Every structure is written in structure tokens, then in C-alpha cells.
Amino acid sequence: MEIVLASGSPRRSEILSNIGVNFSVMPSDVEEVTDEKEPEKIVMDLSRKKASFVAEKLSGDFLIIGADTVVFADGIVLGKPKNKSDAFNMLRMLTGRWHQVYTGITVVSLKQNKIVTEYEKTDVYIKSLSDEMIFNYIEKGEYIDKAGSYAIQGYGSLIVEKINGDYYNVVGLPISKLHDILSREFNVHLL
Numbered sequence: 001m002e003i004v005l006a007s008g009s010p011r012r013s014e015i016l017s018n019i020g021v022n023f024s025v026m027p028s029d030v031e032e033v034t035d036e037k038e039p040e041k042i043v044m045d046l047s048r049k050k051a052s053f054v055a056e057k058l059s060g061d062f063l064i065i066g067a068d069t070v071v072f073a074d075g076i077v078l079g080k081p082k083n084k085s086d087a088f089n090m091l092r093m094l095t096g097r098w099h100q101v102y103t104g105i106t107v108v109s110l111k112q113n114k115i116v117t118e119y120e121k122t123d124v125y126i127k128s129l130s131d132e133m134i135f136n137y138i139e140k141g142e143y144i145d146k147a148g149s150y151a152i153q154g155y156g157s158l159i160v161e162k163i164n165g166d167y168y169n170v171v172g173l174p175i176s177k178l179h180d181i182l183s184r185e186f187n188v189h190l191l
């Protein structure tokens, strides 16, 4: 059995590498659009689309993993910022309060003809920040390609005060949940 990570995110690869999993990477080229409105449904749908896109290109004993992450605050779903001013507005919205990070995760087994999709949620509290601090954070450039315009694993660690839930879920891959899905549903044991 071969594991394929259907993601171009270096963070997701790193989290999976950390626990000694052998896998290959095949980023999905699917457009990230969905009719869903609620954050957990959005991330589950998109993770499913990503994993299915790659699954359709393969045949044999493959296990394909797809994921999608969004930030949720005040009923608004935040994806990746389009530019600096978009990032500024997102971060301004997130400071001095709690918000939620949702990651959807899909595992497809071609051999078993089985697909399982779940999600994980983590609460994150970002400190109150002056506009100058937000500006300085944005100048570091790490907002690019990050849902909600911050990266908890980078300079973002300086602006996050506390979290409730799985840290790895915020970085983009809820590895503990993935472990549960693999053992419960696919008889694959990482421990």
C-alpha cells in the first residue's frame, strides 16, 4: 500500500514526515470552489474534491489524503488573502479575540473503494495588535498562501496568545485525527 498526499502544502508534508510516514506528494489541481456555506462543510467538501481529483489519476493499492483549511470569525469564512490589504483586513478582524480554524480531511482507499471525510476545529486567540504591528507582521511576507493571513508556526507564533485544540490542525493537517481515521477505517496503524 502506498500513501499519497494530495497537497502542495509544504506544511502538510512536514507534519506527515515528522511521524515517519513514507508517502509521495501529488498536489491536486482542482479549483477550490464549493456550494457549501458552513465552515466545517466547506473544508470537508474541498478536502474531498482534492483527494478525489488525485484518486482519479491513480489505480492500484493507494491511500490518498486530502485536506483543506479555513479560518472562521464572526460568521465569516476566511481563506487565503489576495493581497496585502486583504491580509491587513483579515488580521484586523482577528486581533484581540478568539476565532476558529477548521481543517477538513479526506482519506480515499482505491483498493477498498472507500472514502472517509471528517473535520477538526481549533480555537485560536490572537492578541490585541496595533495597526503598526499588523503592518510589520505583513511585511514579513508569511501571510501569503495562509488561510486567515497568518501562520502560527512562523512569526504568527508571536501574535497568537493561546489555542484550544490541536495545534497541527491550525498548521493544516490534523495528524491526530488522521491517525484515528487510518486505524479505525483503513486498518493502517501509525503507532
Ligand SMILES: Cc1cn([C@H]2C[C@H](O)[C@@H](COP(=O)(O)OP(=O)(O)OP(=O)(O)O)O2)c(=O)[nH]c1=O
Pocket: 006, 007, 008, 009, 011, 012, 027, 028, 032, 050, 067, 068, 069, 070, 071, 080, 101, 145, 146, 147, 148, 150, 151, 152, 153, 156, 170, 171, 172
Ligand atoms: C491558519 C494557518 C494556515 N496555514 C496554511 C495551511 C494551508 O496550507 C493554508 C490554507 O490553504 P489550503 O487551501 O487549505 O491548502 P494549500 O492550498 O496550501 O495546499 P493544497 O490545497 O495543495 O493542499 O494555510 C498555516 O500554514 N498556518 C496557519 O497558522
